[in-house]
Amino acid sequence: MKISQHAKNLVPSATLVISNKARQMRAEGIDVLGFAAGEPDFDTPDHIKEAAIQAIREGFTKYTASGGINELKDAVVTKLKRDNGLTYARNQVLISCGGKHSLYNVFQALLDPGDEVIIPAPYWVSFPEQVKLCDGVPVFVDTAEREGFRLHRGLVEPLLTPRTRILVLNSPSNPTGAALTRKELEGLAALALERGFWILADETYESLVYDGYQHVSIATLSDAMYARTILVNSLSKAYAMTGWRVGYTAGPKELITAMDGLQSQMTSNPTSIAQRAAVVALTGPQEPTHRMREEFARRRRYIVDRLNAMPGVTCLSPEGAFYVFPNVSSLYGKRHAGKVIGNSTEFSAYLLDTARIAVVPGVEFGNDAHIRISYATSMANIEKGMDRMAEAVKTLG
Numbered sequence: 222m223k224i225s226q227h228a229k230n231l232v233p234s235a236t237l238v239i240s241n242k243a244r245q246m247r248a249e250g251i252d253v254l255g256f257a258a259g260e261p262d263f264d265t266p267d268h269i270k271e272a273a274i275q276a277i278r279e280g281f282t283k284y285t286a287s288g289g290i291n292e293l294k295d296a297v298v299t300k301l302k303r304d305n306g307l308t309y310a311r312n313q314v315l316i317s318c319g320g321k322h323s324l325y326n327v328f329q330a331l332l333d334p335g336d337e338v339i340i341p342a343p344y345w346v347s348f349p350e351q352v353k354l355c356d357g358v359p360v361f362v363d364t365a366e367r368e369g370f371r372l373h374r375g376l377v378e379p380l381l382t383p384r385t386r387i388l389v390l391n392s393p394s395n396p397t398g399a400a401l402t403r404k405e406l407e408g409l410a411a412l413a414l415e416r417g418f419w420i421l422a423d424e425t426y427e428s429l430v431y432d433g434y435q436h437v438s439i440a441t442l443s444d445a446m447y448a449r450t451i452l453v454n455s456l457s458k459a460y461a462m463t464g465w466r467v468g469y470t471a472g473p474k475e476l477i478t479a480m481d482g483l484q485s486q487m488t489s490n491p492t493s494i495a496q497r498a499a500v501v502a503l504t505g506p507q508e509p510t511h512r513m514r515e516e517f518a519r520r521r522r523y524i525v526d527r528l529n530a531m532p533g534v535t536c537l538s539p540e541g542a543f544y545v546f547p548n549v550s551s552l553y554g555k556r557h558a559g560k561v562i563g564n565s566t567e568f569s570a571y572l573l574d575t576a577r578i579a580v581v582p583g584v585e586f587g588n589d590a591h592i593r594i595s596y597a598t599s600m601a602n603i604e605k606g607m608d609r610m611a612e613a614v615k616t617l618g
């Protein structure tokens with residue numbers, strides 16, 4: 222069969238591949254602990270579920286407007302004002318089938334073949350693949366571990382060309398958890414305005430930040446920056462709603478209209494009942510999110526300490542999200558059962574086979590010195606998993 226170049230060139234999502242493998246091993250009765258998936262282990266709060274159940278009972282089960290119901294767009298407008306201090310009109314908002322879909326729509330609507338998108342590395346696996354699917358060219362900018370994986374103007378400037386269209390700004394970041402300060406954002410904003418590229422602000426993890434860090438939306442920095450920002454967010458992580466598939470974009474009306482047109486031919490509306498649930502999530506009590514954040518903060522402290530106590534492993538304490546990205550490269554070159562472990566893929570395979578813990582190799586995020594461990598799993602699993610990893614690290618000769 223002739224498969225298209227687009228499909229062939231695509232790298233399947235490594236995090237989903239590994240999570241599926243761990244799930245399969247578990248189905249075979251193997252006791253694997255999963256640290257690969259990027260989803261809260263908490264259940265969706267009851268009041269959100271109830272809204273969906275009520276929508277089903279009312280027969281709210283038909284197509285809606287392709288770009289989402291007005292009630293949900295208004296809820297997004299309210300949320301952006303309340304939490305981010307940003308003012309948008311209803312026609313500047315589009316609801317999509319998850320933040321992933323929102324991002325894909327943005328790239329589809331903005332990129333012509335050969336247009337360049339600057340992606341800070343380490344990066345979330347879907348950014349470069351989505352850009353390539355839209356015939357764009359991902360341009361990677363390496364952030365340094367010694368600088369806390371922070372993106373700043375000086376790193377981006379040398380990479381700009383007349384083809385640069387977008388800078389992806391994912392703060393807090395998946396996989397590093399790094400979140401930028403207002404000052405760092407100001408530098409990037411000034412550059413975007415001077416050189417005329419879009420900032421695509423993926424704020425998926427904005428509500429999961431720790432130690433008093435305050436999330437700042439780059440669009441708040443000035444009116445000019447507001448006009449140059451495309452904001453994407455998702456209900457997946459903040460409300461433990463990964464399976465519901467609701468995300469949104471806020472930005473210039475012209476772009477939103479173009480994205481709506483694309484969406485109307487690709488998926489039509491996001492699920493009607495999930496949209497009703499999303500209204501309640503955004504406008505209802507926010508305590509469940511705060512409680513999740515407190516629990517993540519506790520786990521983060523514990524996991525960072527445990528990792529730093531392992532010889533050959535170093536781990537920064539990230540400002541946000543629910544991942545740690547420890548450096549394990551000083552273990553490369555060590556052996557197990559006569560085999561040398563030479564990179565993050567081999568180290569992760571070793572952890573899965575020997576310690577029965579599933580983590581994601583850093584190379585999938587563009588940095589082979591690291592692995593990504595999600596702490597969106599119970600404290601009991603984290604304790605057991607860290608015991609197993611410590612033992613596995615000790616066993617390497």
Ligand code: PLP
Pocket residue numbers: 259318319320321322345391394395423425454455456457463467468
């Ligand atoms: N952006 C980032 C950085 C993510 O890590 C994810 C999910 O892992 C998403 C966007 C999209 O999430 P969803 O499609 O579930 O809304």
